[in-house]
Amino acid sequence: MKKTFLVTMLAVVAFATNVFATxxxxxxxxxxxxxxxxxxxxSGNTSTTNTDVQNVQYDTAKYQFPAQQLKAEGKNxxxxxxxxxxxxxxxxxxxxxxxxxxxxxxxxxxxxxxAAARGSERIYAFDLREEVLPYYDCEYTINGMRKSSSENxxxxxxxxxxxxxxPVKMSLGVHVRPENCYPxxxxxxxxxxxxxxxxxxxxxxxxxxxxxxxxxxxxxxxTVDDYNAKYGHPIEPVKLYYPSVxxxxxxxxxxxxxxxxxxxxxxxxxxxxxxxxDSHYTYLLHYKLRSLPGMKQVI
Numbered sequence: 001m002k003k004t005f006l007v008t009m010l011a012v013v014a015f016a017t018n019v020f021a022t023x024x025x026x027x028x029x030x031x032x033x034x035x036x037x038x039x040x041x042x043s044g045n046t047s048t049t050n051t052d053v054q055n056v057q058y059d060t061a062k063y064q065f066p067a068q069q070l071k072a073e074g075k076n077x078x079x080x081x082x083x084x085x086x087x088x089x090x091x092x093x094x095x096x097x098x099x100x101x102x103x104x105x106x107x108x109x110x111x112x113x114x115a116a117a118r119g120s121e122r123i124y125a126f127d128l129r130e131e132v133l134p135y136y137d138c139e140y141t142i143n144g145m146r147k148s149s150s151e152n153x154x155x156x157x158x159x160x161x162x163x164x165x166x167p168v169k170m171s172l173g174v175h176v177r178p179e180n181c182y183p184x185x186x187x188x189x190x191x192x193x194x195x196x197x198x199x200x201x202x203x204x205x206x207x208x209x210x211x212x213x214x215x216x217x218x219x220x221x222x223t224v225d226d227y228n229a230k231y232g233h234p235i236e237p238v239k240l241y242y243p244s245v246x247x248x249x250x251x252x253x254x255x256x257x258x259x260x261x262x263x264x265x266x267x268x269x270x271x272x273x274x275x276x277x278d279s280h281y282t283y284l285l286h287y288k289l290r291s292l293p294g295m296k297q298v299i
Contacts, residue, residue, distance in 0.1 A: 052070070052075040052076045052077060053066075053070065053075065053076075053077050053078075053084075056069070056070065056073075056075060058088065060088040060089070063088070064087055064088065064089075064094070065084070065085050065086055065087050065088060065094055065097070066083075066084040066085075066086075066088075067079075067084040067085050067097070067098075067101065068097070070084065071101075079101050079102050080102070080260045080263050080264055081260070082095075082098050082256050082257075082260055085097050085098040085101075086238075087241060090239070090241075091238075091239065092238075092239045092240060092241035093238050093239070093240050093241060093251075093256075094241045095154070095240050095241065095242070096241075099156065102263065102267075103158060103159050103267065103270075103273070104156055104157065104158055104159065104263065105156075105157050105159055106154050106155065106156055106157070107124050107154070107155040107157060108124050108125050108126050108152070108153075108154065108155075109124055109125075109126075109152070109153045109154070109155050109171070110125065110126050110127035110151050110152050110153070111127075111151060112127045112132065112136070112151060113125045113126070113127045126152040126174065126245065127151055127152060128152070128176070128245065128247065132151065133151075133176055136149070136150065136151030136152075137149075137150045137151060137152065137175050137176055137177065137180055138180065139179070139180060139182070142216075142217035143217030143218070143224065144217075144224040144228075145214065145217055145219065145224055145227055145228060145232060146182070146228050146232030146233065147182055147184070147214075147232070148173070148175070148180040148181070148182040148184075148234075149173070150173040150174055150175050150180065152173070152174040152175075153171045153172060153173055153174060154171070154172045154174055154251070155169045155170070155171050155172075156169060156170045156171070156172065156259055156263075157169040158266060158267070158270075159273075160270070160278050160282065166189070166191040166192075166203065167189075167191065168188070168189065168190055168191065168266060168282065168285065169188075169189045170186050170187065170188050170189070170259050170262065171186075171187065172251055172255055172256070172259060173251065173252070173255065174240070174249050174250070174251055175237075175249070175250045175251070176247060176248065176249065176250070177250065178234060178237030178239075178250045179234055179237075180234065180250075181234040181235065181236070181237040181238075181250050181251060181252035181253075181255075182231065182232070182233065182234055182235070182252065183231045183235050183252055183254040183255060183258075184211065184215075184252070184255060185207055185208050185210065185211020185212070185214065185215075185258065186207065186211075186255070186258045186259055186261075186262060187205055187206070187207045187298070188205065188206045188207070188262060188266075188289060189203075189204075189205050190203070190204050190205070190206065190282065190285055190286055190289065191203055191282060193279045193280070193281075193282035193283040193285075193286065194279050194280075194283060195279070195280045195283040195284070196280050199283070200283070201282075201283050201286040201287075203299075204286060204297050204299060205297070205298050205299035206289045206290070206295055206296065206297055206298065207295075207296060207298050208294045208295055208296065209294050209295070209296040210294060212296050212298050214227065214231075234252065235252055235253065235254040236252060236253030236254055237250045237251075237252065237253070238250060238251050238252070238253045238256065265288065265289075265292070266285060268288075269281050269282075269284050269285045269288055
């Protein structure tokens with residue numbers, strides 16, 4: 001029997017709106033705010049995107065995940081909403097399908113694997129050796145603040161035609177245990193760029209000051225106990241649909257929200273895909289990120 005259910009049963013429109021992006025930049029994103037920003041709740045499903053998604057009955061026998069059906073039926077939906085790319089049957093995130101729907105791509109990365117490269121060869125792959133996982137995918141405490149780390153990461157990279165070697169990118173920790181899916185504020189890498197007038201901006205990395213301090217074991221406008229109560233534990237572990245790896249892989253849904261929060265802000269700067277304009281847009285991105293409340297240039 002064909003199974004259907006209402007989208008209101010999915011948590012696809014009940015997120016807090018992004019306090020960084022303006023409506024012109026990102027529309028009604030429905031994403032969680034940053035750690036040090038106030039929460040603005042969505043005032044209602046007034047956009048065409050939300051209306052289309054709300055009124056859909058999903059055919060779980062014909063389609064694998066919500067966005068697949070929405071696209072097939074010509075519905076408007078928020079492409080940055082990764083929850084629309086979770087499988088009906090297992091809840092796994094179809095991460096490749098998600099980035100394919102946008103102007104982004106993903107790449108596996110691990111420090112140990114990259115360091116093993118010989119000569120000019122570059123190796124991009126996870127390091128899932130059993131003997132190293134207990135040391136590089138683990139929980140730890142720094143100055144009383146509970147955290148987790150992972151040697152393995154997924155790079156989310158914008159498809160900038162002119163920045164192949166050092167693209168605009170954000171990284172996401174990948175874990176083999178859901179218990180290690182702690183939140184961690186996103187770092188945004190932006191390559192050096194020159195505008196049309198010849199002015200330049202060097203390579204830089206940006207991160208919210210709150211999370212930069214946290215990574216160094218420093219609390220910002222709160223006690224360590226306050227931090228641990230909010231972030232010193234796993235938040236919304238999400239299993240990846242990743243058939244190329246013969247083991248379960250997990251990421252934090254909180255971290256996915258944080259990356260998705262910045263995607264439309266970054267995309268809004270690139271008005272076209274012209275290689276001639278790419279460096280100019282990247283130059284503007286440096287200024288855009290520095291203008292965001294609470295943002296810090298950390299490199």
